[in-house]
Amino acid sequence: MHAQPPVTHPIEWRDDVLVLLDQRRLPAAVSWVECRDANDVVAAIRDMVVRGAPAIGIAAAYGVALAARRHYERDRGTWRAALEDDIAALRAARPTAVNLMWALDRMREAIPAGGDDPFVVLAARACELHAADLAANQAMGAHGAALIAPGAGVLTHCNAGALATAGYGTALGVIRAGWAAGRIDAVYACETRPWLQGARLTAWELLADGIDVTLIVDGAAAHLMASGRVQWVVTGADRIAANGDTANKIGTYGLACLARAHGLKFMIAAPLSTIDRDTPSGADIPIEHRDAAELTHLAGQPVAAPGVHALNPVFDVTPAHLIDAIATEKGVVERPDRAALARLFEA
Numbered sequence: 001m002h003a004q005p006p007v008t009h010p011i012e013w014r015d016d017v018l019v020l021l022d023q024r025r026l027p028a029a030v031s032w033v034e035c036r037d038a039n040d041v042v043a044a045i046r047d048m049v050v051r052g053a054p055a056i057g058i059a060a061a062y063g064v065a066l067a068a069r070r071h072y073e074r075d076r077g078t079w080r081a082a083l084e085d086d087i088a089a090l091r092a093a094r095p096t097a098v099n100l101m102w103a104l105d106r107m108r109e110a111i112p113a114g115g116d117d118p119f120v121v122l123a124a125r126a127c128e129l130h131a132a133d134l135a136a137n138q139a140m141g142a143h144g145a146a147l148i149a150p151g152a153g154v155l156t157h158c159n160a161g162a163l164a165t166a167g168y169g170t171a172l173g174v175i176r177a178g179w180a181a182g183r184i185d186a187v188y189a190c191e192t193r194p195w196l197q198g199a200r201l202t203a204w205e206l207l208a209d210g211i212d213v214t215l216i217v218d219g220a221a222a223h224l225m226a227s228g229r230v231q232w233v234v235t236g237a238d239r240i241a242a243n244g245d246t247a248n249k250i251g252t253y254g255l256a257c258l259a260r261a262h263g264l265k266f267m268i269a270a271p272l273s274t275i276d277r278d279t280p281s282g283a284d285i286p287i288e289h290r291d292a293a294e295l296t297h298l299a300g301q302p303v304a305a306p307g308v309h310a311l312n313p314v315f316d317v318t319p320a321h322l323i324d325a326i327a328t329e330k331g332v333v334e335r336p337d338r339a340a341l342a343r344l345f346e347a
């Protein structure tokens with residue numbers, strides 16, 4: 001058995017201010033960004049201060065509370081309309097991860113109809129969502145790890161760890177639980193071009209927990225699988241459609257194809273807040289495209305031939321038939337399909 005590692009928390013609510021670990025500066029520097037209104041939160045989500053589907057949902061929830069405080073203090077007559085404008089701006093900050101929209105919907109449901117101070121009510125609701133995400137990660141970690149036979153090598157992609165959530169992580173929650181239980185002997189992380197979430201975030205937080213992790217370039221995944229060192233690919237998700245098709249960081253679909261071609265297992269770990277029952281299939285998931293400069297430049301320096309066209313979709317969709325299991329806080333769905341996912345939402 002390995003020692004149980006400590007947990008990292010990237011989102012803090014300190015004295016009624018939202019404080020976010022600035023993930024753009026990791027691993028070189030540990031620094032924090034303060035958000036005092038919804039505009040600050042929109043910028044933090046859009047500019048990648050805060051990353052990962054559950055984490056951006058939690059940040060947005062606090063953003064609603066901050067917006068309520070500002071508008072209620074300014075004008076008791078018009079605060080509701082101003083709050084709705086800020087919720088719309090938060091909703092538009094990034095398009096793919098549905099946890100953002102899910103969290104905003106939960107916050108809208110909590111807006112008090114009567115005379116209660118909306119800041120007090122909404123800040124309490126955001127804290128509840130924050131705590132519930134941490135608990136969900138710990139539960140899904142245990143459920144997912146139980147599928148992994150002892151002695152496994154696991155490959156993960158992007159960052160689906162404590163840094164992408166309230167803490168502990170989705171895919172890295174499975175890896176943390178599997179490592180603590182002695183089921184996982186080796187962890188490999190794809191570097192994850194172009195933002196290098198694997199190299200900068202996943203490697204940083206696993207090493208901080210004393211979990212041995214080996215970095216590979218994204219293109220080395222097939223070679224690694226062919227060498228027999230990997231038994232499971234485990235990733236997070238940004239949106240799971242009703243039929244089980246799953247959007248996650250660009251490159252995940254390729255890993256799922258490779259896992260199937262090599263007879264290996266592919267697991268998604270995600271909370272129920274990532275399952276979008278209103279999106280019928282993967283074809284309906286909006287895929288974010290970001291600036292081509294993320295490919296053509298590295299740390300501000302040009303690395304591509306001047307004038308080349310570059311395409312930068314930052315998520316892709318893995319079809320459900322390539323997914324062996326989805327681990328959630330309510331248990332594992334093997335060979336996911338529409339009916340099995342719907343059952344997760346039954347009492």
Ligand code: MRU
Binds near residue numbers: 052170249
């Ligand atoms: O663009 P990012 O860094 O926000 O993308 C993050 C991912 O794609 C994660 O793999 C995903 O959100 C997993 S959820 C913990």
